[in-house]
Amino acid sequence: MNHEAPMYEFMGLWFNLSNVLMITVASIIVLIIAVVCTRNLSMKPTGKQNFIEWVMDFVRNIINSSMDWKTGGRFHVLGVTLIMFIFVSNMLGLPFAVVVGHELWWKSPTADPAVTLTLAAMVVGLSHYYGVKLKGVGGYGKDFFKPKAFMFPLKIVEEFSNTLTLGLRLYGNIYAGEILLSLLAGSLAFSTWWGTLMAIPLTVVWQGFSVFIGSIQAFIFTLLxxxxxxxxxxxDH
Amino acid sequence: MLINSYALGASAGAFNGGDIIFTIFTFALLLLLVKKLAWGPLMGVMKQREEYVASEIEEAEKSRKEAITYLDEQRELLKEARSEAQLLIENAKKQADVQRQEITKVAHEESERMKESAKLEIEQQKEHAVAAIREQVASLSVLIASKVIEKELSSEDQEKLINEYIQEAGEGR
Structure with a gap:
C-alpha cells in the first residue's frame, strides 16, 4: 500500500505527474460539461441548459449572500469554474484509484495539499488584488486597521490562516475519504474472506458519503x- | 509504514513547485475557456430572457391598462345607448298617445257627423211623410165633400155616409 507519487523534474521544478494528469482530466471534464450544456442555447431552457443555468444561479446565490451583484458579478465565472472544477475533482477519486507499479496515478487532484493550497492562495491573492483595484491602495490598507488599530497583527495572521484553512479543509476531507476508500477496497477486501464480504457494503456506503462530502466541500470552498x-x-465592513 | 505513506510529505520530500504552477496555469486556462465558451453565451441568453420577461411584463401591464380604458369606454357607451333607448321608447309612447287621441277624436267627429246626417234624413223623411198625409187628407176631404154634394142625403144618411167614408179612409190607410 505504500504508493509513491510519480515525480518528474523539469527545468528545476518537480512535477507530480499524477497531479498533472488528474488536473488535466478534471479540467477537460469541466470544459466538456460546460460546452455540451451550452450548445443550442434557447430562451426556453431544456435539459442540459436547465442544469447549467441551475449551477449559474446556485453560484449567483452564493455571491449574492455575501456581496451585492454589482461588485460580485465579476466573480461569477470564477465561482462557477471553482465549484465545477472542485466538484469534478472530488468525484474523480471515488470510483477507483489507478496504481502503476508503485506509483499512484489516478486519484482526486484535490487530495493533494499542493493543489488545494494553490487554489486557496489563488483565491486569497485575487481577493487582495480586487481589494486594491476596487477600493484603492488607501482603502485597501485601511481595512487592516479596522475596527481597531491593534487588530492589525491579527488581520495579518488571518490572511495566512484563511489560506491554510481554505486549502487544508478541502484537502483533508477528500484525502481522508480516499484513504478510507483505499483501505476498504485495497486492504480489507484482500485480508480474509469475511473481510471481502464486509468491504463491499462498507465501500458502497463510504462512496455515497464521499459524494456527499465532495459536493459539500465544493460548495463550502466556493462560498468561503x-x-x-x-x-x-x-x-462597509 | 501505512501512516508514513499517507503523510503530508508523500511526494518524496521534494517541493513540487511544478504542480503549483501547473494548477494555476490550468485553472486560469479553464477559467478563460469556460468564460469564452460557456459563461459568455449563457449569460447572454439569460440576460436576453430577463429582458424578454421584463418587456413582456411591461407589455402585459400596458395592455391591461388599455383593456381597462376600453372597458370604461364600453361601459360609458352602453350607458349612453341605454339612455338613448329609454328616450326612444319614451318618445314612441308619447307619439302613440298623441296618435291615439287624434284617432279617437277623428272617429268621434265622424260618428257625430254621421249622426247629424242621419237625423237630417229622418227629419226630411218625416216632412215627406207629413206632406204626403196632408195631400191625402185634402184629397180625401175633397172626395168626401164631392160625395156629400152628389147625394142630397138626410142627416142620418149623412152621418152614416161620413162614418162609412171615415171607416173607408181608415181602412185605406
Missing part, C-alpha cells in the same frame, strides 16, 4: 472564497 473576496471588496 466569495466571503473572503467580499471582505476585501465590500466597503
Amino acid at each position: 472564497a466569495m466571503v473572503y473576496i467580499s471582505h476585501k471588496v465590500n466597503h
Whole structure:
C-alpha cells in the first residue's frame, strides 16, 4: 500500500505527474460539461441548459449572500469554474484509484495539499488584488486597521490562516475519504474472506458519503472564497 | 509504514513547485475557456430572457391598462345607448298617445257627423211623410165633400155616409 507519487523534474521544478494528469482530466471534464450544456442555447431552457443555468444561479446565490451583484458579478465565472472544477475533482477519486507499479496515478487532484493550497492562495491573492483595484491602495490598507488599530497583527495572521484553512479543509476531507476508500477496497477486501464480504457494503456506503462530502466541500470552498473576496471588496465592513 | 505513506510529505520530500504552477496555469486556462465558451453565451441568453420577461411584463401591464380604458369606454357607451333607448321608447309612447287621441277624436267627429246626417234624413223623411198625409187628407176631404154634394142625403144618411167614408179612409190607410 505504500504508493509513491510519480515525480518528474523539469527545468528545476518537480512535477507530480499524477497531479498533472488528474488536473488535466478534471479540467477537460469541466470544459466538456460546460460546452455540451451550452450548445443550442434557447430562451426556453431544456435539459442540459436547465442544469447549467441551475449551477449559474446556485453560484449567483452564493455571491449574492455575501456581496451585492454589482461588485460580485465579476466573480461569477470564477465561482462557477471553482465549484465545477472542485466538484469534478472530488468525484474523480471515488470510483477507483489507478496504481502503476508503485506509483499512484489516478486519484482526486484535490487530495493533494499542493493543489488545494494553490487554489486557496489563488483565491486569497485575487481577493487582495480586487481589494486594491476596487477600493484603492488607501482603502485597501485601511481595512487592516479596522475596527481597531491593534487588530492589525491579527488581520495579518488571518490572511495566512484563511489560506491554510481554505486549502487544508478541502484537502483533508477528500484525502481522508480516499484513504478510507483505499483501505476498504485495497486492504480489507484482500485480508480474509469475511473481510471481502464486509468491504463491499462498507465501500458502497463510504462512496455515497464521499459524494456527499465532495459536493459539500465544493460548495463550502466556493462560498468561503466569495466571503473572503467580499471582505476585501465590500466597503462597509 | 501505512501512516508514513499517507503523510503530508508523500511526494518524496521534494517541493513540487511544478504542480503549483501547473494548477494555476490550468485553472486560469479553464477559467478563460469556460468564460469564452460557456459563461459568455449563457449569460447572454439569460440576460436576453430577463429582458424578454421584463418587456413582456411591461407589455402585459400596458395592455391591461388599455383593456381597462376600453372597458370604461364600453361601459360609458352602453350607458349612453341605454339612455338613448329609454328616450326612444319614451318618445314612441308619447307619439302613440298623441296618435291615439287624434284617432279617437277623428272617429268621434265622424260618428257625430254621421249622426247629424242621419237625423237630417229622418227629419226630411218625416216632412215627406207629413206632406204626403196632408195631400191625402185634402184629397180625401175633397172626395168626401164631392160625395156629400152628389147625394142630397138626410142627416142620418149623412152621418152614416161620413162614418162609412171615415171607416173607408181608415181602412185605406
